[in-house]
Amino acid sequence: MKLYPIQAGHFKLDGGGMFGVVPKSIWNRTNPADSNNMIDIAARCLLIEEGNRLILIDTGMGDKQSDKFFGYYYRWGDHSIDKSLAAHGFHRDDITDVFMTHLHFDHCGGSIQWNKEHTGYEPAFKNARFWSNKDHWEWATKPNAREKASFLKENILPMEESGQLNFIERTNGSFQNTSELGFGILFVDGHTDKQMIPHINYKGKTLVFMADLLPTAGHIPLPYVMGFDTRPLLTLPEKEAFLTKAAEEEFLLFMEHDAHNEILTVQKTEKGIRLDQTHTFNELFN
Template sequence: MTVHTLDTGLFKLDGGAMFGVVPKSMWQKLNPPDENNMCTWAMRCLLVEDGGRLVLVDNGIGNKQDAKFRGYFYLHGNDTLEQSLRRLGYAAADVTDVFLTHLHFDHCGGSVVRTPDGKLELAFPNATYWSNQAHWDWAVTPNPREKASFLKENIQPIQESGHLRFIDPTAGVPDALPSLRDIVFADGHTEKMMLPVFHYQGRTLVFAADLLPSAGHVPLPYVMAYDMRPLVTMDEKQRLLRRAADENWVLVLEHDPQTECITVQHTEKGVRVAESFRLAEL
Protein backbone atom coordinates (compact mmCIF):
# COMPACT_ATOMS: atom_id res chain seq x y z
CA MET A 1 0.00 0.00 0.00
CA THR A 2 1.18 3.52 -0.82
CA VAL A 3 -0.40 6.70 0.55
CA HIS A 4 0.03 10.12 -1.05
CA THR A 5 -1.10 13.59 -0.04
CA LEU A 6 -2.87 15.58 -2.77
CA ASP A 7 -3.07 19.37 -2.81
CA THR A 8 -6.28 20.76 -4.32
CA GLY A 9 -5.66 24.48 -3.80
CA LEU A 10 -5.88 27.06 -1.04
CA PHE A 11 -8.73 29.14 0.36
CA LYS A 12 -9.31 31.69 3.09
CA LEU A 13 -11.50 31.63 6.17
CA ASP A 14 -11.98 34.13 8.97
CA GLY A 15 -9.29 33.63 11.59
CA GLY A 16 -11.65 34.21 14.49
CA ALA A 17 -14.02 31.55 13.18
CA MET A 18 -11.18 29.09 12.78
CA PHE A 19 -9.84 29.57 16.31
CA GLY A 20 -13.06 30.16 18.23
CA VAL A 21 -12.65 31.66 21.69
CA VAL A 22 -8.86 32.01 21.39
CA PRO A 23 -7.88 35.73 21.18
CA LYS A 24 -6.43 37.04 17.93
CA SER A 25 -3.34 38.18 19.82
CA MET A 26 -2.57 34.47 20.27
CA TRP A 27 -3.80 32.75 17.11
CA GLN A 28 -2.35 35.30 14.67
CA LYS A 29 1.09 33.94 15.51
CA LEU A 30 -0.01 30.55 14.18
CA ASN A 31 -1.60 31.69 10.91
CA PRO A 32 -1.15 35.41 10.20
CA PRO A 33 -4.33 37.01 8.81
CA ASP A 34 -4.66 39.49 5.97
CA GLU A 35 -6.21 42.96 6.27
CA ASN A 36 -9.69 41.37 6.28
CA ASN A 37 -8.84 38.99 9.13
CA MET A 38 -8.80 36.08 6.66
CA CYS A 39 -6.23 33.28 6.98
CA THR A 40 -5.02 30.92 4.26
CA TRP A 41 -5.85 27.21 4.61
CA ALA A 42 -5.06 24.12 2.59
CA MET A 43 -7.50 21.57 1.20
CA ARG A 44 -5.28 18.51 1.43
CA CYS A 45 -6.56 15.06 0.50
CA LEU A 46 -5.22 11.51 0.58
CA LEU A 47 -4.83 9.03 -2.25
CA VAL A 48 -4.37 5.42 -1.21
CA GLU A 49 -3.01 2.87 -3.68
CA ASP A 50 -3.79 -0.63 -2.46
CA GLY A 51 -3.72 -3.51 -4.91
CA GLY A 52 -6.38 -2.87 -7.51
CA ARG A 53 -8.07 -0.10 -5.52
CA LEU A 54 -7.41 3.62 -5.63
CA VAL A 55 -9.08 5.35 -2.68
CA LEU A 56 -9.46 9.13 -2.56
CA VAL A 57 -10.12 10.64 0.87
CA ASP A 58 -11.98 13.97 0.47
CA ASN A 59 -11.55 16.12 -2.64
CA GLY A 60 -11.59 19.85 -1.82
CA ILE A 61 -13.99 22.53 -3.09
CA GLY A 62 -13.83 21.64 -6.78
CA ASN A 63 -14.22 24.16 -9.60
CA LYS A 64 -17.94 24.32 -10.41
CA GLN A 65 -18.87 27.20 -8.09
CA ASP A 66 -19.51 30.65 -9.54
CA ALA A 67 -17.33 33.75 -9.16
CA LYS A 68 -19.46 35.13 -6.31
CA PHE A 69 -18.98 31.99 -4.23
CA ARG A 70 -15.28 31.84 -5.02
CA GLY A 71 -14.95 35.47 -3.99
CA TYR A 72 -16.21 34.70 -0.49
CA PHE A 73 -13.39 32.23 0.07
CA TYR A 74 -10.55 33.71 -2.01
CA LEU A 75 -9.66 30.48 -3.76
CA HIS A 76 -6.04 30.64 -4.88
CA GLY A 77 -2.90 28.60 -5.44
CA ASN A 78 -1.60 26.66 -8.41
CA ASP A 79 -2.70 23.16 -7.37
CA THR A 80 -5.89 21.40 -8.40
CA LEU A 81 -7.08 17.89 -7.68
CA GLU A 82 -6.87 16.97 -11.35
CA GLN A 83 -3.27 18.19 -11.61
CA SER A 84 -2.27 16.41 -8.39
CA LEU A 85 -3.73 13.13 -9.66
CA ARG A 86 -2.01 13.57 -13.02
CA ARG A 87 1.38 14.09 -11.35
CA LEU A 88 0.99 10.60 -9.86
CA GLY A 89 0.01 9.14 -13.21
CA TYR A 90 -3.72 8.89 -12.58
CA ALA A 91 -6.94 10.30 -13.97
CA ALA A 92 -10.33 10.72 -12.32
CA ALA A 93 -11.62 7.57 -14.03
CA ASP A 94 -8.97 5.49 -12.19
CA VAL A 95 -10.38 6.25 -8.72
CA THR A 96 -12.31 3.25 -7.37
CA ASP A 97 -13.51 4.73 -4.06
CA VAL A 98 -14.19 8.22 -2.71
CA PHE A 99 -14.21 8.29 1.10
CA LEU A 100 -15.95 11.45 2.33
CA THR A 101 -15.07 12.41 5.89
CA HIS A 102 -18.12 14.70 5.81
CA LEU A 103 -20.16 16.72 3.33
CA HIS A 104 -19.06 20.30 3.99
CA PHE A 105 -18.28 21.97 0.67
CA ASP A 106 -14.52 22.23 1.23
CA HIS A 107 -14.30 18.46 1.69
CA CYS A 108 -16.69 17.10 -0.93
CA GLY A 109 -17.06 19.81 -3.59
CA GLY A 110 -14.75 18.01 -5.97
CA SER A 111 -17.07 14.98 -5.98
CA VAL A 112 -19.27 16.52 -8.66
CA VAL A 113 -18.41 18.52 -11.78
CA ARG A 114 -20.48 20.72 -14.04
CA THR A 115 -20.34 19.87 -17.73
CA PRO A 116 -20.08 22.60 -20.42
CA ASP A 117 -23.84 22.35 -20.98
CA GLY A 118 -24.53 22.93 -17.28
CA LYS A 119 -25.29 19.39 -16.16
CA LEU A 120 -23.95 17.98 -12.90
CA GLU A 121 -22.22 14.61 -13.00
CA LEU A 122 -19.80 12.59 -10.89
CA ALA A 123 -16.19 13.68 -11.12
CA PHE A 124 -15.12 10.06 -10.51
CA PRO A 125 -17.44 8.05 -12.74
CA ASN A 126 -16.14 4.61 -11.78
CA ALA A 127 -15.96 5.18 -8.03
CA THR A 128 -18.09 4.16 -5.09
CA TYR A 129 -18.77 7.15 -2.83
CA TRP A 130 -18.69 6.35 0.90
CA SER A 131 -20.56 8.22 3.65
CA ASN A 132 -22.81 7.09 6.52
CA GLN A 133 -26.56 7.29 6.96
CA ALA A 134 -26.57 9.54 10.03
CA HIS A 135 -24.30 12.15 8.47
CA TRP A 136 -26.07 11.98 5.12
CA ASP A 137 -29.44 12.63 6.76
CA TRP A 138 -27.88 15.49 8.73
CA ALA A 139 -26.57 17.04 5.52
CA VAL A 140 -29.69 16.75 3.36
CA THR A 141 -31.93 18.22 6.08
CA PRO A 142 -29.44 20.70 7.58
CA ASN A 143 -29.86 22.91 10.61
CA PRO A 144 -29.90 26.67 9.89
CA ARG A 145 -26.45 27.23 11.38
CA GLU A 146 -24.76 24.64 9.17
CA LYS A 147 -26.92 24.92 6.07
CA ALA A 148 -24.47 27.09 4.14
CA SER A 149 -21.85 24.33 4.35
CA PHE A 150 -24.06 21.65 2.77
CA LEU A 151 -24.58 22.50 -0.90
CA LYS A 152 -27.20 20.53 -2.82
CA GLU A 153 -25.10 20.50 -5.99
CA ASN A 154 -22.38 18.61 -4.09
CA ILE A 155 -24.72 16.05 -2.56
CA GLN A 156 -27.78 15.24 -4.64
CA PRO A 157 -25.92 14.07 -7.77
CA ILE A 158 -24.05 11.48 -5.69
CA GLN A 159 -27.27 9.94 -4.41
CA GLU A 160 -28.98 10.09 -7.79
CA SER A 161 -26.02 8.38 -9.47
CA GLY A 162 -26.45 5.08 -7.64
CA HIS A 163 -22.78 5.17 -6.61
CA LEU A 164 -23.44 5.99 -2.94
CA ARG A 165 -22.85 3.46 -0.16
CA PHE A 166 -23.15 3.90 3.59
CA ILE A 167 -20.74 2.70 6.26
CA ASP A 168 -22.38 1.25 9.37
CA PRO A 169 -20.61 2.67 12.46
CA THR A 170 -21.45 -0.50 14.41
CA ALA A 171 -20.12 -2.93 11.80
CA GLY A 172 -16.48 -1.87 11.48
CA VAL A 173 -14.57 -1.26 8.27
CA PRO A 174 -16.39 -2.47 5.12
CA ASP A 175 -14.79 -5.43 3.34
CA ALA A 176 -14.76 -3.29 0.19
CA LEU A 177 -12.21 -0.94 1.81
CA PRO A 178 -9.43 -3.32 2.90
CA SER A 179 -6.83 -0.55 3.10
CA LEU A 180 -8.58 0.96 6.15
CA ARG A 181 -7.64 -0.36 9.56
CA ASP A 182 -10.35 1.55 11.41
CA ILE A 183 -12.69 4.55 11.24
CA VAL A 184 -13.00 7.09 14.06
CA PHE A 185 -16.46 8.68 14.20
CA ALA A 186 -16.65 12.20 15.64
CA ASP A 187 -19.74 14.28 16.44
CA GLY A 188 -18.37 17.61 17.64
CA HIS A 189 -17.71 19.31 14.32
CA THR A 190 -20.73 17.80 12.59
CA GLU A 191 -22.79 14.65 12.94
CA LYS A 192 -20.78 11.43 12.42
CA MET A 193 -17.70 12.82 10.70
CA MET A 194 -15.44 9.90 9.70
CA LEU A 195 -11.67 9.86 10.24
CA PRO A 196 -10.01 7.02 8.33
CA VAL A 197 -7.18 5.12 10.04
CA PHE A 198 -4.48 3.25 8.11
CA HIS A 199 -1.53 1.03 8.99
CA TYR A 200 1.28 2.48 6.90
CA GLN A 201 5.05 2.09 6.98
CA GLY A 202 4.76 0.38 10.34
CA ARG A 203 2.82 3.31 11.82
CA THR A 204 -0.79 4.19 12.56
CA LEU A 205 -1.82 6.98 10.17
CA VAL A 206 -4.95 9.05 10.91
CA PHE A 207 -6.46 11.57 8.52
CA ALA A 208 -7.68 14.11 11.07
CA ALA A 209 -10.18 16.05 8.88
CA ASP A 210 -11.85 18.84 10.89
CA LEU A 211 -11.32 17.32 14.31
CA LEU A 212 -7.77 18.70 14.05
CA PRO A 213 -7.62 21.11 11.09
CA SER A 214 -4.04 22.25 11.67
CA ALA A 215 -1.07 21.90 13.98
CA GLY A 216 -2.20 25.13 15.63
CA HIS A 217 -5.37 23.39 16.82
CA VAL A 218 -3.58 20.85 19.03
CA PRO A 219 -4.14 22.74 22.35
CA LEU A 220 -7.60 21.74 23.60
CA PRO A 221 -9.25 25.22 23.73
CA TYR A 222 -8.34 25.84 20.07
CA VAL A 223 -11.69 24.73 18.64
CA MET A 224 -13.36 26.19 15.57
CA ALA A 225 -16.47 28.32 15.89
CA TYR A 226 -17.78 26.26 12.96
CA ASP A 227 -18.14 23.22 15.25
CA MET A 228 -21.71 22.31 16.14
CA ARG A 229 -20.78 20.91 19.56
CA PRO A 230 -17.49 22.50 20.70
CA LEU A 231 -17.37 20.75 24.08
CA VAL A 232 -17.80 17.42 22.34
CA THR A 233 -14.98 18.38 19.97
CA MET A 234 -12.71 19.08 22.93
CA ASP A 235 -13.44 15.67 24.43
CA GLU A 236 -12.98 13.86 21.11
CA LYS A 237 -9.79 15.74 20.37
CA GLN A 238 -8.39 15.02 23.83
CA ARG A 239 -9.00 11.29 23.43
CA LEU A 240 -7.46 11.24 19.96
CA LEU A 241 -4.39 13.24 20.97
CA ARG A 242 -3.74 11.20 24.13
CA ARG A 243 -3.81 7.97 22.18
CA ALA A 244 -1.74 9.49 19.38
CA ALA A 245 0.90 10.52 21.93
CA ASP A 246 0.83 7.15 23.71
CA GLU A 247 1.11 5.13 20.48
CA ASN A 248 3.18 7.53 18.33
CA TRP A 249 0.51 7.96 15.66
CA VAL A 250 1.02 10.06 12.56
CA LEU A 251 -1.74 12.67 12.13
CA VAL A 252 -2.34 13.98 8.61
CA LEU A 253 -3.65 17.56 8.62
CA GLU A 254 -6.20 18.51 5.98
CA HIS A 255 -6.18 22.30 6.35
CA ASP A 256 -2.72 23.27 7.62
CA PRO A 257 -1.14 25.40 4.84
CA GLN A 258 2.41 24.51 5.86
CA THR A 259 2.42 21.19 7.70
CA GLU A 260 1.24 17.88 6.25
CA CYS A 261 1.84 15.56 9.19
CA ILE A 262 2.62 15.70 12.88
CA THR A 263 3.32 13.44 15.80
CA VAL A 264 2.44 14.57 19.31
CA GLN A 265 3.82 14.09 22.82
CA HIS A 266 2.73 14.56 26.41
CA THR A 267 4.10 17.71 28.09
CA GLU A 268 3.42 19.64 31.30
CA LYS A 269 1.02 21.84 29.29
CA GLY A 270 -0.81 18.87 27.82
CA VAL A 271 -0.36 17.14 24.48
CA ARG A 272 1.72 19.22 22.07
CA VAL A 273 3.35 18.78 18.65
CA ALA A 274 6.49 16.65 18.72
CA GLU A 275 7.52 16.53 15.05
CA SER A 276 6.29 18.01 11.77
CA PHE A 277 7.06 16.46 8.39
CA ARG A 278 5.77 15.54 4.94
CA LEU A 279 4.05 12.20 4.47
CA ALA A 280 6.58 11.24 1.80
CA GLU A 281 9.29 11.38 4.49
CA LEU A 282 7.86 8.41 6.39
Protein backbone atom coordinates in the same frame (compact mmCIF):
# COMPACT_ATOMS: atom_id res chain seq x y z
CA MET B 1 -0.43 -0.40 -0.32
CA LYS B 2 0.91 2.96 -1.42
CA LEU B 3 -0.21 6.43 -0.36
CA TYR B 4 -0.05 9.73 -2.25
CA PRO B 5 -0.84 13.23 -0.93
CA ILE B 6 -3.21 14.98 -3.35
CA GLN B 7 -3.44 18.76 -3.40
CA ALA B 8 -6.95 19.96 -4.29
CA GLY B 9 -6.18 23.66 -3.84
CA HIS B 10 -5.57 26.38 -1.28
CA PHE B 11 -7.92 29.01 0.06
CA LYS B 12 -8.40 31.27 3.09
CA LEU B 13 -10.84 31.29 5.98
CA ASP B 14 -11.60 33.83 8.66
CA GLY B 15 -9.16 33.39 11.53
CA GLY B 16 -11.77 34.24 14.14
CA GLY B 17 -14.11 31.59 12.78
CA MET B 18 -11.29 29.06 12.74
CA PHE B 19 -10.38 29.62 16.40
CA GLY B 20 -13.70 30.48 18.05
CA VAL B 21 -13.25 32.08 21.49
CA VAL B 22 -9.42 32.09 21.35
CA PRO B 23 -8.15 35.69 21.02
CA LYS B 24 -6.43 36.72 17.81
CA SER B 25 -3.40 37.86 19.81
CA ILE B 26 -2.84 34.17 20.62
CA TRP B 27 -3.82 32.30 17.45
CA ASN B 28 -2.10 34.82 15.19
CA ARG B 29 1.25 33.51 16.46
CA THR B 30 0.75 30.11 14.85
CA ASN B 31 -1.67 31.03 12.05
CA PRO B 32 -0.85 34.60 10.96
CA ALA B 33 -3.75 36.47 9.39
CA ASP B 34 -3.67 38.79 6.42
CA SER B 35 -5.18 42.29 6.31
CA ASN B 36 -8.65 40.76 5.90
CA ASN B 37 -8.20 38.56 8.99
CA MET B 38 -7.99 35.49 6.74
CA ILE B 39 -5.60 32.59 7.38
CA ASP B 40 -4.08 30.09 4.94
CA ILE B 41 -5.98 26.83 4.50
CA ALA B 42 -5.22 23.76 2.39
CA ALA B 43 -7.46 21.14 0.82
CA ARG B 44 -5.00 18.26 1.08
CA CYS B 45 -6.56 14.95 0.11
CA LEU B 46 -5.09 11.45 0.28
CA LEU B 47 -4.98 8.72 -2.38
CA ILE B 48 -4.69 5.08 -1.34
CA GLU B 49 -3.50 2.55 -3.91
CA GLU B 50 -4.38 -0.93 -2.67
CA GLY B 51 -4.46 -3.79 -5.18
CA ASN B 52 -6.86 -2.81 -7.93
CA ARG B 53 -8.48 -0.05 -5.88
CA LEU B 54 -7.67 3.65 -5.89
CA ILE B 55 -9.38 5.30 -2.92
CA LEU B 56 -9.47 9.10 -2.71
CA ILE B 57 -10.20 10.64 0.69
CA ASP B 58 -12.04 13.97 0.30
CA THR B 59 -12.04 16.12 -2.84
CA GLY B 60 -11.79 19.79 -1.84
CA MET B 61 -14.12 22.57 -3.04
CA GLY B 62 -14.20 21.74 -6.72
CA ASP B 63 -14.67 24.50 -9.29
CA LYS B 64 -18.37 24.60 -10.19
CA GLN B 65 -19.50 27.35 -7.83
CA SER B 66 -19.93 30.98 -8.89
CA ASP B 67 -17.22 33.62 -8.84
CA LYS B 68 -19.17 35.32 -6.05
CA PHE B 69 -19.04 32.15 -3.96
CA PHE B 70 -15.32 31.64 -4.45
CA GLY B 71 -14.73 35.34 -3.78
CA TYR B 72 -15.43 34.65 -0.10
CA TYR B 73 -12.59 32.13 0.10
CA TYR B 74 -9.66 33.87 -1.61
CA ARG B 75 -8.30 30.85 -3.46
CA TRP B 76 -4.53 30.97 -4.01
CA GLY B 77 -1.89 28.84 -5.73
CA ASP B 78 -2.30 26.64 -8.78
CA HIS B 79 -2.95 23.21 -7.23
CA SER B 80 -5.79 21.03 -8.47
CA ILE B 81 -6.84 17.41 -8.09
CA ASP B 82 -6.19 16.73 -11.77
CA LYS B 83 -2.65 18.15 -11.66
CA SER B 84 -1.86 16.31 -8.46
CA LEU B 85 -3.22 12.99 -9.70
CA ALA B 86 -1.31 13.39 -12.97
CA ALA B 87 1.92 14.02 -11.07
CA HIS B 88 1.56 10.52 -9.64
CA GLY B 89 0.54 8.96 -12.96
CA PHE B 90 -3.21 8.81 -12.36
CA HIS B 91 -6.40 10.27 -13.84
CA ARG B 92 -9.69 10.94 -12.09
CA ASP B 93 -11.30 8.16 -14.16
CA ASP B 94 -8.93 5.70 -12.44
CA ILE B 95 -10.47 6.38 -9.03
CA THR B 96 -12.55 3.44 -7.79
CA ASP B 97 -13.75 4.91 -4.47
CA VAL B 98 -14.23 8.39 -3.03
CA PHE B 99 -14.44 8.44 0.76
CA MET B 100 -15.88 11.62 2.25
CA THR B 101 -15.01 12.40 5.86
CA HIS B 102 -18.09 14.62 5.87
CA LEU B 103 -20.17 16.56 3.38
CA HIS B 104 -19.22 20.19 4.01
CA PHE B 105 -18.51 21.90 0.69
CA ASP B 106 -14.75 22.21 1.20
CA HIS B 107 -14.46 18.44 1.66
CA CYS B 108 -16.81 17.08 -1.00
CA GLY B 109 -17.36 19.87 -3.56
CA GLY B 110 -14.84 18.33 -5.94
CA SER B 111 -16.86 15.12 -6.09
CA ILE B 112 -19.48 16.68 -8.37
CA GLN B 113 -19.07 18.78 -11.52
CA TRP B 114 -21.16 20.46 -14.21
CA ASN B 115 -22.19 18.22 -17.10
CA LYS B 116 -20.91 19.04 -20.59
CA GLU B 117 -24.00 21.07 -21.45
CA HIS B 118 -23.72 23.04 -18.21
CA THR B 119 -27.37 22.24 -17.55
CA GLY B 120 -26.95 20.01 -14.53
CA TYR B 121 -24.51 18.11 -12.35
CA GLU B 122 -22.74 14.77 -12.59
CA PRO B 123 -20.11 12.84 -10.61
CA ALA B 124 -16.58 14.11 -11.25
CA PHE B 125 -15.31 10.54 -10.77
CA LYS B 126 -17.46 8.54 -13.15
CA ASN B 127 -16.08 5.12 -12.21
CA ALA B 128 -16.04 5.60 -8.45
CA ARG B 129 -18.29 4.62 -5.60
CA PHE B 130 -18.93 7.48 -3.17
CA TRP B 131 -18.82 6.63 0.54
CA SER B 132 -20.57 8.40 3.42
CA ASN B 133 -22.59 6.99 6.34
CA LYS B 134 -26.36 6.92 6.83
CA ASP B 135 -26.46 9.14 9.88
CA HIS B 136 -24.29 11.85 8.37
CA TRP B 137 -26.14 11.66 5.05
CA GLU B 138 -29.41 12.26 6.87
CA TRP B 139 -27.81 15.16 8.77
CA ALA B 140 -26.47 16.74 5.57
CA THR B 141 -29.54 16.32 3.37
CA LYS B 142 -31.86 17.76 6.06
CA PRO B 143 -29.49 20.43 7.35
CA ASN B 144 -29.91 22.56 10.42
CA ALA B 145 -29.89 26.33 9.97
CA ARG B 146 -26.34 26.63 11.31
CA GLU B 147 -24.81 24.26 8.74
CA LYS B 148 -27.12 24.85 5.79
CA ALA B 149 -24.59 27.08 4.02
CA SER B 150 -21.98 24.30 4.23
CA PHE B 151 -24.18 21.45 3.00
CA LEU B 152 -24.82 22.41 -0.63
CA LYS B 153 -27.35 20.16 -2.35
CA GLU B 154 -25.52 20.36 -5.69
CA ASN B 155 -22.49 18.78 -4.00
CA ILE B 156 -24.46 16.00 -2.36
CA LEU B 157 -27.64 14.85 -4.10
CA PRO B 158 -26.04 13.92 -7.47
CA MET B 159 -24.10 11.16 -5.71
CA GLU B 160 -27.35 9.45 -4.86
CA GLU B 161 -29.05 10.29 -8.15
CA SER B 162 -26.19 8.68 -10.10
CA GLY B 163 -26.53 5.42 -8.19
CA GLN B 164 -22.92 5.69 -7.02
CA LEU B 165 -23.63 6.42 -3.35
CA ASN B 166 -22.67 3.84 -0.72
CA PHE B 167 -22.77 3.88 3.06
CA ILE B 168 -20.15 2.69 5.51
CA GLU B 169 -21.78 0.17 7.82
CA ARG B 170 -21.05 1.44 11.29
CA THR B 171 -20.60 -1.04 14.13
CA ASN B 172 -21.16 -0.25 17.80
CA GLY B 173 -18.88 2.31 19.39
CA SER B 174 -17.04 5.35 18.10
CA PHE B 175 -14.17 3.41 16.52
CA GLN B 176 -14.22 0.45 14.18
CA ASN B 177 -11.00 -1.31 13.33
CA THR B 178 -11.88 -2.12 9.74
CA SER B 179 -14.31 -0.83 7.14
CA GLU B 180 -15.40 -1.68 3.61
CA LEU B 181 -12.38 0.28 2.40
CA GLY B 182 -9.82 -1.57 4.50
CA PHE B 183 -8.97 1.10 7.08
CA GLY B 184 -10.18 1.95 10.56
CA ILE B 185 -12.61 4.80 11.18
CA LEU B 186 -13.15 7.02 14.20
CA PHE B 187 -16.62 8.61 14.32
CA VAL B 188 -16.75 12.05 15.94
CA ASP B 189 -19.67 14.42 16.42
CA GLY B 190 -18.31 17.74 17.69
CA HIS B 191 -17.67 19.42 14.36
CA THR B 192 -20.62 17.87 12.57
CA ASP B 193 -22.66 14.72 13.12
CA LYS B 194 -20.76 11.46 12.41
CA GLN B 195 -17.66 12.90 10.80
CA MET B 196 -15.36 9.99 9.87
CA ILE B 197 -11.62 10.06 10.65
CA PRO B 198 -9.65 7.38 8.72
CA HIS B 199 -6.86 5.46 10.48
CA ILE B 200 -4.53 3.81 7.96
CA ASN B 201 -1.85 1.28 8.84
CA TYR B 202 1.08 2.15 6.58
CA LYS B 203 4.67 0.95 6.73
CA GLY B 204 4.45 0.11 10.42
CA LYS B 205 2.80 3.39 11.43
CA THR B 206 -0.76 4.59 11.95
CA LEU B 207 -1.45 7.53 9.65
CA VAL B 208 -4.60 9.44 10.63
CA PHE B 209 -6.39 11.71 8.15
CA MET B 210 -7.41 14.54 10.45
CA ALA B 211 -10.18 16.28 8.45
CA ASP B 212 -11.81 18.82 10.81
CA LEU B 213 -11.07 17.10 14.12
CA LEU B 214 -7.72 18.93 14.05
CA PRO B 215 -7.66 21.60 11.32
CA THR B 216 -4.11 22.92 11.84
CA ALA B 217 -1.14 22.54 14.17
CA GLY B 218 -2.35 25.70 15.88
CA HIS B 219 -5.48 23.85 17.05
CA ILE B 220 -3.69 21.25 19.21
CA PRO B 221 -4.41 22.87 22.62
CA LEU B 222 -7.80 21.56 23.75
CA PRO B 223 -9.73 24.87 24.00
CA TYR B 224 -8.67 25.87 20.48
CA VAL B 225 -11.91 24.80 18.83
CA MET B 226 -13.35 26.18 15.61
CA GLY B 227 -16.31 28.53 15.78
CA PHE B 228 -17.77 26.38 13.00
CA ASP B 229 -18.13 23.30 15.25
CA THR B 230 -21.77 22.52 16.01
CA ARG B 231 -21.02 21.00 19.42
CA PRO B 232 -17.81 22.61 20.71
CA LEU B 233 -18.20 21.13 24.19
CA LEU B 234 -18.24 17.69 22.58
CA THR B 235 -15.21 18.49 20.44
CA LEU B 236 -13.20 19.01 23.66
CA PRO B 237 -13.41 15.42 24.98
CA GLU B 238 -13.17 14.00 21.45
CA LYS B 239 -9.93 15.92 20.87
CA GLU B 240 -8.57 15.04 24.29
CA ALA B 241 -9.19 11.31 23.88
CA PHE B 242 -7.79 11.25 20.37
CA LEU B 243 -4.70 13.38 21.02
CA THR B 244 -3.85 11.40 24.16
CA LYS B 245 -3.95 8.19 22.16
CA ALA B 246 -2.05 9.82 19.29
CA ALA B 247 0.77 10.79 21.67
CA GLU B 248 0.87 7.39 23.36
CA GLU B 249 0.82 5.38 20.13
CA GLU B 250 2.90 7.80 18.06
CA PHE B 251 0.30 8.38 15.37
CA LEU B 252 1.23 10.37 12.28
CA LEU B 253 -1.39 13.09 11.81
CA PHE B 254 -2.03 13.87 8.13
CA MET B 255 -3.29 17.43 8.02
CA GLU B 256 -6.01 18.16 5.48
CA HIS B 257 -6.32 21.88 6.20
CA ASP B 258 -2.91 22.97 7.48
CA ALA B 259 -1.38 24.76 4.48
CA HIS B 260 2.14 24.77 5.94
CA ASN B 261 2.40 21.48 7.88
CA GLU B 262 1.71 18.21 6.11
CA ILE B 263 2.19 15.65 8.89
CA LEU B 264 2.45 16.17 12.66
CA THR B 265 3.26 14.15 15.73
CA VAL B 266 2.21 15.16 19.23
CA GLN B 267 3.60 14.55 22.71
CA LYS B 268 2.50 14.76 26.33
CA THR B 269 3.85 17.73 28.28
CA GLU B 270 3.13 19.37 31.64
CA LYS B 271 0.78 21.72 29.79
CA GLY B 272 -1.08 18.89 28.08
CA ILE B 273 -0.72 17.48 24.58
CA ARG B 274 1.46 19.68 22.42
CA LEU B 275 3.16 19.59 19.03
CA ASP B 276 6.15 17.27 18.85
CA GLN B 277 7.46 17.39 15.28
CA THR B 278 6.36 18.35 11.77
CA HIS B 279 7.22 16.33 8.68
CA THR B 280 6.64 16.27 4.98
CA PHE B 281 5.20 13.11 3.49
CA ASN B 282 8.32 12.62 1.36
CA GLU B 283 10.61 12.88 4.38
CA LEU B 284 8.84 10.00 6.07
CA PHE B 285 7.99 7.68 3.22
CA ASN B 286 10.18 8.35 0.16
